[in-house]
Amino acid sequence: MKIVVTGGLGFIGSHTVVELQNEGYEVVIIDNLSNSSEDVIKGIVAITGKTPIFEKLDLRDKSSVKVFFEKYTDINGVIHFAASKAVGESVKNPLLYYENNISSLIYLLQELEKKEEANFIFSSSCTVYGQADNMPIDENASVKPAMSPYGNTKQIGEEIIIDVAKVSSVNAILLRYFNPIGAHPSAEIGELPIGVPQNLVPFITQTGIGLRKELMVYGDNYDTPDGTCIRDYIHVVDLAKAHVMALQRLLNKKNIEKVETFNLGTGVGSSVLEVIKSFEKVSDKPFPFQIVARREGDVTMAYASTDKANQVLGWKTESSLDDAIESAWKWETKIRNK
Template sequence: MAAKKVLVTGGLGYIGSHTVVCLQAAGYEVYVVDDCSNSSEAVLEGIVAISGKQPHYTKLDLRDKNATAAYFQQHSDMDGVIHFAASKAVGESVADPLKYYENNISGLVYVLQGCVKHDIKNLIFSSSCTVYGQPDELPIDESAPVKPAASPYGNTKQVGEEIILESCEAYGLAAISLRYFNPIGAHESAQIGELPLGVPQNLVPFITQTAAGLRDELQVFGDDYPTPDGSCIRDYIHVVDLAEAHVIALSRLLEQKNSANFEVFNVGTGEGSSVFDIVKTFESVSGNSLPHRITDRRPGDVVAVYADTKKANEVLGWKARFSNEDALSSAWKWEQKIRSKK
C-alpha cells in the first residue's frame, strides 16, 4: 500500500520541521513548501539527520497565486495538507499589520483554492490561543468565546478559522484547527530547533541567546501585571508534543473519525507558567544565571492564558508528555549546537 502523501506548508519552520520528522516517522510521504522568510534550507539537513529521509522540498511563496496554483496542479494527488506558513510575531504584527494580512490570509486562501480545485479534502490548520484574546476564565476550553483580537496576528488566526469553516461548509472539506499555546524546546537530537532570524520575538530563544552571550540581557516586558509575580502567564508546550498532535489530527481526518467538517482543539499542557517561572527553570537546568531588565509592556500581550486540554486528551487521544524542564534543557542543547557551528 502506497504511503499517504501530505503537504506541509512552512515545513522548514520551527513547528513545521518537527512535524515533518513526526510525519516521516509515522510513514507518510512528506512534501514541503517554504519561502524561507523565517527559516533556512539548512533545516533539511537536520530533518534528514533525524529521520534518514529527505522530504520533497520546493521553495515557494504562497502569496504568489499563480505559482501556488501551479504547485497544486503538479501535486494534485495529496491526501492532506498541514498549513503552517504564516508570519507569527505579535509585536511585529502590531507594527506592520498589512504584512500579516497579506501573508497569513492570502496564502491560506490560495492553499484552500488548490485543495478545492484538486479535491484534496483534509486540512490541518496551525491556529493559536490568541483567538481567545484576554479570556474571562482560566483555563480556556474550546467553547470560550472568540473575542476581538489583541493583535493583527491574532486576528489573522481568527479570520483564518472563519475562512476554513466557510470553505468546509461550501466545498465539503474536512479541517481541524489546532489552537496552540506557546511552543518551546527542540528535538532531543539537537538537529532541529527554533531558529529566529534577527532579534527573537519569543521568550525562550531570547533566554538561550542571552545565556550564550549573544544578548547582553533578557528583556521582561512588564512586571506589573495582575499575576503572582507580576509577569505574564503562558502555557508552554514542548514542540515535539505539539508536532505529534498534528500527526494524530491528520490521522483522524484520513480515517474519517471527525465528528464535524470543522473541528477545533486546544493543544497545550494545561499549566500556566510566568515569565519569571521560565527564567528560573532555565537557570536551574542550564546552570546559568540570566541578567534581565524590566521594560515596558508589549502591545498585544494578554495577561494570562493557559489551556483546558480535556477535549484533545479525550477525543484525539493526545496528551503532552514533556515538562518545561525537558523543553528548556533541549532548547539550551540546541542553542549550544548552533553556536558551536559558528
C-alpha cells in the same frame, strides 16, 4: 500517503515533518525561506533517514500555488504552518501580516476545494481567545476581539476555513496552540529565528549563550502571582505529534464535524519569571534581565484546558517545562559550537 507541510522548514513545521516521516508518510515541504533555512533538511534527514521533497514557493504568489497543485495531484492532506507569527511585529507592521497570513490561506483553499476530498490542518493560536474570562481556556471560550493583527489573522483564518468547508469537500481541524518551545532531543533541529528573536525562549537561550546582553521582561505589574505574564509553554515535539494525530483523524474519517477545533497546551501556566528560573536551573548559570514597560498586544494570562484533545484525539503532552527549556538550551549550545 503524501502530505504537504507549508512552512515545513520552520520551527513547528520541521518537527512535524519529522513525526510524519517517522509514521511513514511521504512529505512535500513548501517554504519561502523568509524565516527558515534549507539547511533544516539536513537535520530532518539526520533524524529520520528520509529526505522530504522541498519546493521553494511563496504562497502569496497565486499562480505558483496553482502550478504546485497541478504538479502534485496525489496529495492526501495539507498541514498549514506558513505564516508570520510575532505579536509585537504584527502591531508594528499589520499589512505584512494580513497579506502573508490571509492571502496564502485563501490561495491554498482555492486549490483544495477543487478536489473531491481535501484534508486540512490549520495552525491556529490561543490568541483567538484574547484575554479569556476564565482559566484554563477550553474550546467553548468566546473568541474575543483580537489584541493584535497576528491574533486577528488567526481569527479570520478560522472563519474562512469554516465558510469554505460548508460549501466544499474540505474537512479541517483547527489546532489552537499555546506557546511552543524547545527543540528535538537530538538537537538536529530547533528554533532558529532570523534576526532578533520575537519569542521568549529563543531570546533567553541567545542571551544565555552571549548573543544578547539581557532579556527585557515586559511588565511586572500584571495581576499574576509574580506580576509577569503567564503562558502555557508546550514542548514542540509534543505539539508536532498532535498534528499527526489530527491528520490521521481526518484521513480515517473519524471527524464528527466538517471543521473541528482543539486546544493544544500542557494545561499549566508558567510566568516569564518562572521560565527564567527554569533556564537558570537547566543551564546552571545566572540569567540577566531587566523589567521594562508593558508591551502592546500582550494578554495577562493564557493557559489551556486540554481535556478535549486528551479525550477525542487521544493525545497528551509528555514533557515538562524543564524538559523543553533543557532541549532548547542543548540546541542553542550545539548551533553556537560552545
